[in-house]
Amino acid sequence: MAKRAAPEVNAGSMADIAFLLLIFFLVTTTIETDTGINRKLPPIEDSEEDVIIKQKNIFTVLINGKDQLLVEDELMELKNLRKAAVEFLDNGGGTGDDACSYCKGKRNPSSSDNPDKAIISLKNERETTYSTYISVQNELVAAYNQLRDRRAMELYGITLTEMQANYDNVNWVGNKVSLKEKIEKIKLEYPQKLSEVQ
Amino acid sequence: MSKFKKKKTGELPAISTASLPDIVFMLLFFFMVATVMRENTLLIKNTLPFADQLEKLDKKDLVMYIYAGQPSERFQGQYGTESRIQLNDKFADVKDIAAFIAAERASKREELVPFLTTALKVDKDANMGLVGDIKQELRKVNALKINYTTKKGDVSEN
Numbered sequence: 001m002a003k004r005a006a007p008e009v010n011a012g013s014m015a016d017i018a019f020l021l022l023i024f025f026l027v028t029t030t031i032e033t034d035t036g037i038n039r040k041l042p043p044i045e046d047s048e049e050d051v052i053i054k055q056k057n058i059f060t061v062l063i064n065g066k067d068q069l070l071v072e073d074e075l076m077e078l079k080n081l082r083k084a085a086v087e088f089l090d091n092g093g094g095t096g097d098d099a100c101s102y103c104k105g106k107r108n109p110s111s112s113d114n115p116d117k118a119i120i121s122l123k124n125e126r127e128t129t130y131s132t133y134i135s136v137q138n139e140l141v142a143a144y145n146q147l148r149d150r151r152a153m154e155l156y157g158i159t160l161t162e163m164q165a166n167y168d169n170v171n172w173v174g175n176k177v178s179l180k181e182k183i184e185k186i187k188l189e190y191p192q193k194l195s196e197v198q
Numbered sequence: 199m200s201k202f203k204k205k206k207t208g209e210l211p212a213i214s215t216a217s218l219p220d221i222v223f224m225l226l227f228f229f230m231v232a233t234v235m236r237e238n239t240l241l242i243k244n245t246l247p248f249a250d251q252l253e254k255l256d257k258k259d260l261v262m263y264i265y266a267g268q269p270s271e272r273f274q275g276q277y278g279t280e281s282r283i284q285l286n287d288k289f290a291d292v293k294d295i296a297a298f299i300a301a302e303r304a305s306k307r308e309e310l311v312p313f314l315t316t317a318l319k320v321d322k323d324a325n326m327g328l329v330g331d332i333k334q335e336l337r338k339v340n341a342l343k344i345n346y347t348t349k350k351g352d353v354s355e356n
Binding site: 011014015018019021022025026028029030032033034035036037038039040041042043044063078079124125126127128129130131132133134135137138139141142145 | 215218219222223225226229230232233234246247248249250251252253254255258261315317320321322323324325326327329330333336337338340341342343344345346347348349350353354356
């Protein structure tokens with residue numbers, strides 16, 4: 001028998017096939033967003049107990065149907081909200097048991113006693129746009145994060161965001177138990193007390 | 199004369215396209231890996247708002263999605279332009295949320311139920327009345343962990 005060489009397969013159209021598949025995946029790909037602002041809803045409680053909170057410890061934010069902000073009975077622009085919230089939370093106007101040793105605020109006696117007592121109350125109307133509501137939520141969360149980062153920097157020389165990144169990082173070398181304690185301590189010093197009025 | 203004289207043909211040599219399939223395959227694999235097949239077909243307009251204080255939602259299997267927004271153009275004749283809720287490929291009413299949450303919980307292992315998070319994917323032009331209703335309904339069924347899904351960006355873009 002005559003020995004025949006195996007014919008070579010022409011690979012010239014491989015690129016075309018690959019392009020076809022590529023275009024299919026390009027068209028079907030939707031990069032899903034999986035980031036957002038985490039919140040916890042208050043549970044519905046049967047016993048309606050009125051807790052008495054001093055007016056000076058409440059920071060009211062009202063968003064009306066025309067997406068305007070009313071903060072502490074004054075009209076405010078969104079860009080000033082973060083600063084105002086930081087000033088309120090960090091005021092530390094309390095004396096005696098309520099005194100706040102780590103606050104750097106103005107210690108105005110007519111504003112909040114300490115970050116643990118300070119409550120931000122957010123109220124919106126049915127006509128408020130969702131994007132405005134998210135912007136306000138974002139600014140208020142940012143105010144808390146700013147204070148927590150500052151406190152973490154003071155105590156441990158590292159921001160809370162980095163501490164949390166380290167905690168989630170599997171390759172991070174260090175004591176995770178003590179890191180967790182540090183994170184909890186800072187979260188306790190500036191607790192996120194954001195209440196929403198229905 | 200000289201030994202090192204180059205041949206000058208005057209024509210440009212053709213660029214070899216032999217590695218083109220490799221490049222295309224590389225792109226192909228990237229998109230194949232990055233692709234997440236959509237679970238729900240969106241019937242509504244869903245432009246998410248921007249925020250920068252984000253937390254990542256991990257454990258995708260422990261997330262329940264509630265969509266809300268204005269119906270897309272082809273459904274506007276049937277459903278109008280008022281913002282609506284979408285659950286699992288269908289338009290739904292506020293009172294259907296309780297049943298939806300119960301069904302989602304039943305499909306998960308019992309010990310994982312407390313870790314379930316509800317992701318609210320709400321269109322940025324929707325009004326808060328609808329969102330408030332959804333939140334109230336979630337409180338009733340004790341699904342308290344929620345996440346407002348947002349894109350990363352500055353709030354001034356909203």
